[in-house]
Amino acid sequence: MHRKPATTPLVDLPIGTRASVRALRETDPAARRLMELGVVPGAAIELTGYAPLGGAIRVRLGGHQIALRREEAALIEIRLGSWNEDVADAAGSGPTGDGTGATVASSAARVFAA
Amino acid sequence: MARAQPSSPARDSARLVPISIAGRVPRVALVGAPNTGKTSLFNALTGFRRHVANYPGVTVDVAEGPIRGLPTRIDLLDLPGCYSLDAVAPDERVTVQVLQGAAHQRGAPEAILVVVDAADLRRTMFLAHQVLELGRPTVVALNMIDVARRRGLAIDCDALAKSLGCPVVAVCAPNPDTLPPLRAAIAAVLQAAPRENAKQPPARKESYADAAARRFREIDALLSGVMRQVGKAQIPWSERIDDWLTHRWFGFPLLLLVLFTIFQLLFVGAQPLTDGIDAGAQALSNFVAARLSDGPLRSLICDGLIGGVGGVVVFLPQIMLLFAAIAALEDCGYLARAAFMLDRPMRLIGLSGRTFIPLLSAFACAVPAILGARSIPHRGERFLTILLAPFMSCSARLPVYVLFIAAFVPDQRLLGGVVGVQGLVMFAMYLVGAMAAIPLAWLIRRTVLRGAAAPFVLELPSYQRPRLRAIYERVIAAAREFLWRAGTLIVIVNLIVWALAYFPRSTATAQRIAAEPGFAAESDEVRAARLQAAYLEDSYLGRVGHWIEPAVRPIGWDWRIGMAAAAAFPAREVVIGTMGTIFGLGADQDESSTSLRDALRSATWPDGRRLITLPTALSIMVFFALCAQCSSTLVVMGRELRSWRWPVISFIGMTTIAYLGSWVVFNVAAALLHA
Numbered sequence: 153m154h155r156k157p158a159t160t161p162l163v164d165l166p167i168g169t170r171a172s173v174r175a176l177r178e179t180d181p182a183a184r185r186l187m188e189l190g191v192v193p194g195a196a197i198e199l200t201g202y203a204p205l206g207g208a209i210r211v212r213l214g215g216h217q218i219a220l221r222r223e224e225a226a227l228i229e230i231r232l233g234s235w236n237e238d239v240a241d242a243a244g245s246g247p248t249g250d251g252t253g254a255t256v257a258s259s260a261a262r263v264f265a266a
Numbered sequence: 267m268a269r270a271q272p273s274s275p276a277r278d279s280a281r282l283v284p285i286s287i288a289g290r291v292p293r294v295a296l297v298g299a300p301n302t303g304k305t306s307l308f309n310a311l312t313g314f315r316r317h318v319a320n321y322p323g324v325t326v327d328v329a330e331g332p333i334r335g336l337p338t339r340i341d342l343l344d345l346p347g348c349y350s351l352d353a354v355a356p357d358e359r360v361t362v363q364v365l366q367g368a369a370h371q372r373g374a375p376e377a378i379l380v381v382v383d384a385a386d387l388r389r390t391m392f393l394a395h396q397v398l399e400l401g402r403p404t405v406v407a408l409n410m411i412d413v414a415r416r417r418g419l420a421i422d423c424d425a426l427a428k429s430l431g432c433p434v435v436a437v438c439a440p441n442p443d444t445l446p447p448l449r450a451a452i453a454a455v456l457q458a459a460p461r462e463n464a465k466q467p468p469a470r471k472e473s474y475a476d477a478a479a480r481r482f483r484e485i486d487a488l489l490s491g492v493m494r495q496v497g498k499a500q501i502p503w504s505e506r507i508d509d510w511l512t513h514r515w516f517g518f519p520l521l522l523l524v525l526f527t528i529f530q531l532l533f534v535g536a537q538p539l540t541d542g543i544d545a546g547a548q549a550l551s552n553f554v555a556a557r558l559s560d561g562p563l564r565s566l567i568c569d570g571l572i573g574g575v576g577g578v579v580v581f582l583p584q585i586m587l588l589f590a591a592i593a594a595l596e597d598c599g600y601l602a603r604a605a606f607m608l609d610r611p612m613r614l615i616g617l618s619g620r621t622f623i624p625l626l627s628a629f630a631c632a633v634p635a636i637l638g639a640r641s642i643p644h645r646g647e648r649f650l651t652i653l654l655a656p657f658m659s660c661s662a663r664l665p666v667y668v669l670f671i672a673a674f675v676p677d678q679r680l681l682g683g684v685v686g687v688q689g690l691v692m693f694a695m696y697l698v699g700a701m702a703a704i705p706l707a708w709l710i711r712r713t714v715l716r717g718a719a720a721p722f723v724l725e726l727p728s729y730q731r732p733r734l735r736a737i738y739e740r741v742i743a744a745a746r747e748f749l750w751r752a753g754t755l756i757v758i759v760n761l762i763v764w765a766l767a768y769f770p771r772s773t774a775t776a777q778r779i780a781a782e783p784g785f786a787a788e789s790d791e792v793r794a795a796r797l798q799a800a801y802l803e804d805s806y807l808g809r810v811g812h813w814i815e816p817a818v819r820p821i822g823w824d825w826r827i828g829m830a831a832a833a834a835f836p837a838r839e840v841v842i843g844t845m846g847t848i849f850g851l852g853a854d855q856d857e858s859s860t861s862l863r864d865a866l867r868s869a870t871w872p873d874g875r876r877l878i879t880l881p882t883a884l885s886i887m888v889f890f891a892l893c894a895q896c897s898s899t900l901v902v903m904g905r906e907l908r909s910w911r912w913p914v915i916s917f918i919g920m921t922t923i924a925y926l927g928s929w930v931v932f933n934v935a936a937a938l939l940h941a
Contacts, residue, residue: 178475181354182721185643187478188349189725190389194479200505204517207610208619210508210726215386215417217505217726219606219619224721 158232162197162211162225169199171230182224189218191228290372292456293341294333297361297397298381299390300347301727303409306439307381308344309735311449328364336449340456343375346641351396352474354643365400377403377455384414384421384436385728387493391485392478394430403455404432407448411436413728420496429488440733507729512603521604528591529696530689532584532664539583540668547576548861565768566761569850575752575760575843581665585748586741588661589630593740597732601626602724609722615704616711618644618722621651628658629696630744632899636906644720650707652906653916656899657703659696659891661744662839666890667695669842673863674883698891702923751837760843763833766807767848775804802826807848821889821928822882822936824871831889838895881935885928892924 159174173195176183190213191197198212203219210219298304312331329344348358351365367374380397382390387408394406406426414421427434433451437444472480511517551572558564595601601623609619620642628635635655642648659667671688678687779785779800785793802808811825818828826848834841842862849865869877878886894900900913907913 176475178473180721182723184352184354184474185349185721185723187475188352188392189723190392190482192475192479192482195482201509201512202514203609204512204514204607205610207613208606208722210512210606212505214388215383216389216728217508219602219609219722219724219726221609221613221618221722223719224723 159229160232162199162209162228162230163222165199167199167201169232170196171198171232172196173228174231175229177227177229180224180227182220183227186218186220186224186227190214190216191218197228197230291332291339291341292376293330293343293372294377294379294452294456295343295345295365295375296379296381297345297365297393298347298409299349299383299393301725302347302381302383302390303439304347304381305344306733306736307407307409307437308342310439310442310445312342328360333449333452335446336453338453340452342379348393350393355641356648357640358643365397374402377405377452379405379407379452381407381409384408384411385417385419387414387419387421388482388485388489391489392481395481395485395488398430398432403458405448405451405455406430406432406434408434408436409439411444412438412441418495420494422492422494426488426492429492503729508603508726511600512607517603517607521607524595524600526693528588529693530686531591532587532692534689536583536587540580543576543580543582544861547572547580551576562768566764569764569768569847571757571760575757576846579749579752581661581668581839581842582745582748584664584668585630585661586745588664589741589744590737592627592630593737594732596623596627597730597736599727599729602726605724606726613719613722615707616715616719617647617650617707618720620722620724621647624651625655625658628655628660631660631662631747632656632658632896633902636899636902639906642720646711646715646717647720649715649907650710652903653710653912654703654707656894656896656903656916656920657699657706657892659699660896661748662837662896663695663890665839665842667692667887669863669866670878670883670887671695673866674878674880695887695891698888698927702892702927706923751839755837756840756843759833759836759840760847763807763829763844764847766810767802767805769805771801772804775800802848820932821925822885822932824877826869827878827882827886831886831893831895834890835895836897838890838893841890879939881932881939884935885932888931889924889928892920892927894920894924 162171173191173193175193176186176191178184178187195213199209200212200217201210203209208219208221209225210217211225296304296308298307308329308331311333313334328346330341331344333340333342343364345361345364346357348355348361351362353359353362364370365374365378378397378400380394382394398404408421408423408426411421421436423434423436433455435448435451437448511520513520551568554572555564555568558567595604604626605619605622607619608622612619612622621639624635624638624642627638632655635658636652639648639651639655642651671691675688675691679685680687680690776797779797785796788796803812807829808825811829814828814832815825818825818831823831827845830841830844830848833844845866846862849862849869866878871877894917900917903916904910904913
């Protein structure tokens with residue numbers, strides 16, 4: 153796990169990288185579609201794969217996956233090492249679950265408030 | 267589908283009083299983000315009884331159907347899926363237009379049913395959150411509740427309803443038991459006094475990103491205490507499959523393998539059915555021929571009707587199989603992955619991966635592909651997709667390939683019998699159009715439609731088992747359309763061609779042939795055949811044909827092929843029927859086994875050489891692969907691009923390209939064969 157949070161665009165990262173969205177360059181026309189699909193500041197994002205012929209990547213945002221190009225990925229500013237399991241769980245399909253029945257959405261809300 | 271269950275719809279709705287808003291049937295708009303199961307829910311609620319609603323102002327057909335199991339009629343409107351109400355793509359704008367009450371004399375629908383995906387609630391609530399701000403009577407359907415449960419999510423509907431301020435009903439569209447509460451909720455909100463602009467959102471000055479972030483913050487607040495992780499959540503199996511299906515090294519070969527398998531399947535899988543229909547048409551023709559005396563009527567029925575229409579109907583199994591395969595690939599979610607993998611190559615020609623989905627469906631038919639391009643937000647990309655769709659080898663070209671490949675390509679197997687040469691040629695024919703489209707797209711993108719590359723952001727929906735009902739619907743619709751065309755347009759064109767090829771049948775022709783030296787010495791069969799051929803030569807069609815023959819000689823055709831192809835400009839599959847008519851008329855009427863394949867094989871030039879050899883067959887197939895022989899496509903193209911100029915350019919351009927392509931293929935193949 154990364155100790156120091158580092159801010160970087162979502163490009164040239166290894167598969168499996170988890171981060172949270174810090175900001176989005178919203179002047180780009182693609183930014184709106186990205187936001188509708190859940191790429192908003194604070195969202196947990198995971199790089200799940202690269203396209204076979206390059207160019208595009210796929211990422212997971214909670215319960216769903218989206219495909220986007222390198223250019224669109226460069227619009228997304230992420231903060232490495234700030235992956236929050238709760239954020240991922242809140243969206244429906246986090247990698248872990250402790251089974252205690254804790255209200256995960258509320259902890260997600262705390263993350264956003266912070 | 268709905269059976270008598272413990273909670274039957276009738277009993278559930280019995281406590282409802284009849285609803286009538288100003289004496290009219292209330293309408294409920296069904297909205298939802300793509301991949302939330304919106305259409306399944308529509309079908310479940312209305313029992314597939316849909317028709318196109320009267321929305322003259324919008325470009326996309328809005329389906330409408332009455333909700334089943336209610337004492338009074340309530341109509342449900344199936345609006346195009348959208349991620350938000352800040353629409354970009356043309357089809358999404360329609361949803362916004364209808365919700366705002368534009369485009370219909372009666373104004374906005376009386377209530378809104380928003381579908382959200384329970385398994386991906388946070389994101390799909392985005393649209394619901396916007397819809398609720400409209401302040402209109404709204405019901406939220408929490409669809410795919412079963413999937414959410416399997417992922418260990420517990421959702422408290424009552425709490426969610428309280429925080430949203432509207433009814434929330436958990437449903438699972440394929441399960442009819444879950445629907446009665448939803449129906450009751452819809453009826454209830456319609457009965458409640460309309461809360462006009464109950465909570466008008468305060469006007470804010472904020473950027474889109476801030477607004478989106480605020481919305482998600484509010485959604486998280488709404489969901490807190492409503493959604494809990496009770497079981498063990500796992501990474502969806504769908505994602506683990508993706509690691510293989512879109513793998514950096516295996517993904518692409520796998521995609522090619524999937525596409526190639528479909529084409530092999532078309533040939534092998536449909537063969538028994540095709541043979542059966544062929545034999546049936548032949549038997550019918552023989553049956554009629556045996557009971558009618560020789561003359562125009564027998565010829566009209568056997569050559570014009572059975573020969574023409576039967577020749578086309580033979581290809582029904584293959585067309586149904588192709589539609590089924592594409593529908594299955596799309597429904598299971600694989601096509602979105604294919605779009606993801608193909609983005610890079612598509613980009614080289616100025617398109618993005620998302621155009622792969624309409625373009626692949628153009629392999630079934632260009633018309634739905636052109637209509638499907640409405641979901642593309644980027645204007646230039648949409649234009650280009652529409653212009654390229656007719657180049658993709660649609661199912662109406664399939665009969666031409668099947669006929670000529672079966673008749674003229676040797677049935678050999680390569681690589682130990684796994685790959686057939688015929689299947690390989692078929693695959694090549696499918697590539698011809700796509701290959702021609704590549705340089706063309708590149709050229710158009712650099713000249714007429716210049717501009718920045720379209721962005722590529724695409725949702726990859728979770729894999730699901732293809733729903734048989736959805737595939738069945740698509741296949742049946744395609745089959746019905748195909749048979750309707752075979753029964754109308756193709757019959758009409760065929761009858762005209764038959765009449766032109768049969769008449770005038772003057773006695774002068776018969777006398778001329780009889781006077782030829784050596785005619786009397788021939789056997790009866792040969793004499794009859796020569797007489798038929800002479801009648802055809804002297805027919806109206808023959809006269810026009812001889813006049814156009816110089817134009818088609820360079821691509822290896824005679825006038826008969828030329829006329830059959832010319833008659834196929836309204837709809838390309840007509841060619842099978844017209845060839846059946848023309849070559850059937852030219853052949854001996856009394857011979858019973860003159861299937862079109864045999865007639866084409868035995869056709870000759872006047873000097874006795876075989877008319878159709880492999881180069882000629884390839885030339886015909888390439889011409890049909892590239893030519894714009896489809897009036898429906900051109901009409902739809904003109905309507906969608908709102909200009910008649912594009913279809914005209916497309917028609918002239920494609921015909922030219924087709925002719926040049928055939929010329930090259932014919933000459934290259936002839937040179938290779940003779941080398």
